[in-house]
Amino acid sequence: MIVGPRGTATHQAAPYIYNQTGELVWDGALDGYTQTMAYSVQQYQNKPVLAIWQGQFNAGGYGSGYNLLLNETYQVVGNVTTDNLSGIGADIHEFKITTNNTALLTAYNATQFDLTSYNGSADGYILTGMYQEIDIATGASLFTWNSLDHVDPSECYVSPGSTGTEALPWDYFHVNSVDKDNSGNYLVSSRHCHTAYYIDGTNGQIIWRLGGKNSSFTGEGSEFYFQHDARFHANDTQVSIFDNGATSWETSEATARGLLIDLNYSNMTATLAVEAIPYYNLTVAESQGNVQIQDNGNMMIGWGQNPWLGEHNSDGTPLWAAQFGVGDVQAYRAHRSVWNGYPTTLPSFVIQNNGSTIGYVSWNGATEVATWELLGSNDASAVVSLANTSAVGMFETNFTIPSSTPYTYYQVRALDSGKLSLGYSNFISGSNGTVVHPGATQTPAVGAANATSVATSTSATATGSSSASTSAADRTRGASLLVTMSAVVLACFYMVVE
Structure with missing residues (x-):
């Protein structure tokens, strides 16, 4: 399991790797890595890499930093951030390597904006949701998209409230994932618009919307709220989404869900194909979360602000679930991936x-x-x-x-x-x-x-x-990390499905 626990009740927020029985394999803190959000195993130049975001978090729920690529010996083989954005670094929410060895990443930019139409100040500030496609080898941007150029703030569901100032700009859009399809177009998740936007990869225009106020699709599968992690599957005829169902100030559903939605482009219908709900109890996830569709069709789900992760089969039935903390312990995403690690340090x-x-x-x-x-x-x-x-x-x-x-x-x-x-x-x-x-x-x-x-x-x-002293420190951390990082031992609860 690839997971980065964080939160005030976490002993050491950092990227970690656990095996399938919940045993610690890699403690990223020992190698100098700190709190991360976008973190996963990916392929770069046909070789597996760990992709780890590092940088500064902003109180508004976004960040500015860079993404490191670590090879199987845990050596850095890439460092990727934004290009030509006037000092704005890569955001915490997304980093995905494409089959062309480019990277998709998000960014947030505060811009002065007249907010009087939205019960704000005439000299207010708004956050624009941005994404770039970056050539990893050169660091050059190949495509840049800005939400304010294409999505009017009235399309989204979040009002400025007490935000809209220079210190705390209005985050009207909140981009949190970007995917790219076989046609070269992009699927972009806007949490605050409850919408997945399909973006033309040549001119940035919106081709269609899934969900939200102006959905291009009809059908029960087109409804979700404050979602994360929209991804294409099945030759771009399916979309997986983590439906949070809530945010910290509003609840729209009874529970968070992992969704797989079938898209029919002929009649523009969206049909709910699979719904996976939490094994522990029905509850929303006020932030974060992801759905990973594995090669066998199973769904690996990280439940975001809830310190749970687990796997469901292709019809949504839970196969196993694990809790990795109590109190304020959370993880932005959780993945189940093949990883072979050969550290260059000594045992x-x-x-x-x-x-x-x-x-x-x-x-x-x-x-x-x-x-x-x-x-x-x-x-x-x-x-x-x-x-x-x-x-x-x-x-x-x-x-x-x-x-x-x-x-x-x-x-x-x-x-x-x-x-x-x-x-x-x-x-x-x-x-x-x-x-x-x-x-x-x-x-x-x-x-x-x-x-x-x-x-x-x-x-x-x-x-x-x-050294002997480091060995002792490693030994102590190795024996107790699963307890100290969240006050409980990582507990896996397996269920046999017949």
């Missing part, structure tokens, strides 16, 4: 003596470790294999260090399911647990040739997360 290894001698090992971001092998050595000539322990489903693995045959040094080796070496930890002193040699050199016990990772040929050093 973190620490020894503690509390009556018995225990070794603890973890490797932040490593997804392919099947077995940890404990090694012992007394000199520079050889190591002895002492134990093998399964690492499946465990962020941290521990060993009991045999007291009957103590060694001068201890080390661990990560093995994949085919028994190939993925990497070695530092050597740890058997007497006091301190690092005595960087693991990459494999002295005093193992030749450097045997230390080469099958995942990457990097020459890792003792920097990164390989």
Whole structure:
């Protein structure tokens, strides 16, 4: 699961990866990443990348920053933001890589605007919802769209209220997702207009509207409220949408829903094909949320402001659900994706003596470790294999260090399911647990040739997360993160569907 918990009750807001049983795989905070919104696994140049938004949040519910692309070794291979927008950076809401290696991203711009027609000030301020398509390789914008050029504020449902000032502009449109179809046109979600707009990719004109005051479609599938994450499917004849059903000041429905809507362009009808509702209880989501249609047709849903995520089958029946927090814990989107991680840092290894001698090992971001092998050595000539322990489903693995045959040094080796070496930890002193040699050199016990990772040929050093003190910190976080980040252990509730 790819999710970025945030909120005041979250111990550390950052991007995280969990496996299918809810075990922590990667703690992005350990690699220096902070609160994120747009965060997912995508493809860039036919290779998988983690796309992570970072930047400044605005009190009005938008942001300005940039999107980083991390490869499978967690190295940054791209940095994408807006182009030629006078210092306005990429917004928090959207970042999607197209099949042409371009990126779709949103932006918000405050503009002075006469608001007297909307019970505001003549010298008021309005937020325009914008999006750009960016060439990732060059950073150049290929297309820019501004909501105020095409959508009159009267089309939307949110009045200025106490906003409309320079300090807090009126967010009349609130763009929160952008998709692109096979014809080169764009599907744009406006939360405050309750509408998904289909935009001409050559001139920016609106081709049709789904939902809202001026929907081009008829039928029950055309109704949703304060929605997020509108996406095309089935050769652009279906649209998935997360229907929030509410915002913080207004409730329009009994519950949030994950929707799959069939579009008939001949008679311009929208038909509700699939409706998925929360497993826990029927309630709206005042903000955030997404629907991910997976390859098998299942729906992965992140319930936004509610700290839930889960999977529904193709007819909307819940298959499993998980709660990842209590109180003010939320996540903008949640995805279920294939990710193979091969960190270039060394595994973190620490020894503690509390009556018995225990070794603890973890490797932040490593997804392919099947077995940890404990090694012992007394000199520079050889190591002895002492134990093998399964690492499946465990962020941290521990060993009991045999007291009957103590060694001068201890080390661990990560093995994949085919028994190939993925990497070695530092050597740890058997007497006091301190690092005595960087693991990459494999002295005093193992030749450097045997230390080469099958995942990457990097020459890792003792920097990164390989010191004894960092190992202890990693071990503590690995053992307790699922509790401390939200005050409860990530709880998965599985249901067998017959």
